[in-house]
Amino acid sequence: MTLELGKIMRAEIEEVPTVFQRIKDHSAEMAEQISSLDLASIDSVILVGRGTSDNAALYLKYLIETKIGIPCGLASPSVVTVYGTKLRYKNVLVIALSQSGQSPDLVGYCAAAREGGAIVLAMTNDPESPLAKTSHCHLYLHAGPEKAVAATKSYSAELLVSKILVAKWKGEGVEFDQIIAQAELGLLQMPFIQTVSESFDYSEGLTTMGRGFAYANAHEAALKIQETVKIPVASFSSADYLHGPISSLHSNSRVLFLAPAGVAQSSMAPTVARIRDITKHIYWIGSGFPRENGETYLGGSVGLPETDAVIADSVLLQSFALFLAISSGKDPDAPIGLAKVTKTL
Incomplete structure (x- = not known):
């Protein structure tokens, strides 16, 4: 089943x-x-x-x-x-x-x-x-x-x-063709993302983070995991995170960075350095920031400007939420308590 x-x-x-x-x-x-x-x-x-x-x-x-x-x-x-x-x-x-x-x-x-x-x-x-x-x-x-x-x-x-x-x-x-091609390559990461998801421990907390154009994907990654895995996920700008929220981070926390190709590395570097001093459980979507040994790279488009890489990389965050839900025994197709169309006043 x-x-x-x-x-x-x-x-x-x-x-x-x-x-x-x-x-x-x-x-x-x-x-x-x-x-x-x-x-x-x-x-x-x-x-x-x-x-x-x-x-x-x-x-x-x-x-x-x-x-x-x-x-x-x-x-x-x-x-x-x-x-x-x-x-x-x-x-x-x-x-x-x-x-x-x-x-x-x-x-x-x-x-x-x-x-x-x-x-x-x-x-x-x-x-x-x-x-x-x-x-x-x-x-x-x-x-x-x-x-x-x-x-x-x-x-x-x-x-x-x-x-x-x-x-x-x-x-x-x-540049439609490049975006389409990179999205297709992103889908090829599904088997690896599934493997990572099967051993992913979110019991000590999960935070998603991005800046600039990737801020949208950071929020969407958090929302997709909240919807399908039914756990609380915090989402921040990597700049805002230093203004207080980093105090909640500890050695067993999991952090998912959204760092697409072309991202301004200097704008993220201070936050990444601080987080690396606290936890080694760091995951990346996007090819735009240098990774260290032991950090997990889920994939990311290459050769695109930042604005386009965010679009192509969206399939990666969606795949991560999908397989996290499946590995936890939940059906992401129909999360309990949610409807496809939500009407608010």
Whole structure:
């Protein structure tokens, strides 16, 4: 029976390169949709999402702030749905990310933002969803039906569609073929990741960590493990971690670093050095930081810029969560207490 655990989730992770190819095939259409928006008038951006999509929004936030150079924040939908605030969003672009496009708080927030003068763009996996219909522009994720409760291919799709959006806005291209090729290579790491997972001891705590563009994957790795393995996992920026949380680290703690190709090593080095002084149980996803003997490398894309490596490496963190759940005897396809579509107010 154990062999059947995670069958759906695994198949959906393995589908990610195919999803990327579908997105590439429709990228010209997406670019045309993006061109229809008056992005030249935009002074700031607000991102709105929940769960996995909120993590993807962290990646989009870094893209917008580094490539476009304007402020980009994360929305608190309850200011509208709970507190009834009237928004004043002149020259603001609101971008909503959601697999289902069904959650009432996201729909309500975007409707209020549009009424308040914002341009609203939505990325969902359902063109007929309420969120898609609330937006001025809808970018379809092309992920296909996602049946496992823990989102995988839709998260990876949100990363790539975010890349397309900002590349078009900036007037740059997207290296689809390289991203697809590296994601395919990442899937070849599954047997090794499964072996590591079978002996992985999380009883003394697990922390995931990244910085910059990889901050999104650090949060998503923690969420995927929380959802499927049902254990608490802490997730931090490697900079924030030095401002207090490192005090909880001890010699038996496990740390998973997300360090994609191209990451700014100097920005992570102080945190890595401090952690190495405390625990030897260090794991890596991403090829962007030098590893020491005894540390475990789960894989990572090579030859890509940091922005693209984060996208390709998403299959690795998903695989790690998958096999951790299976090794603990849990079914990641349908974690007890979770539903595929969560609707919050």
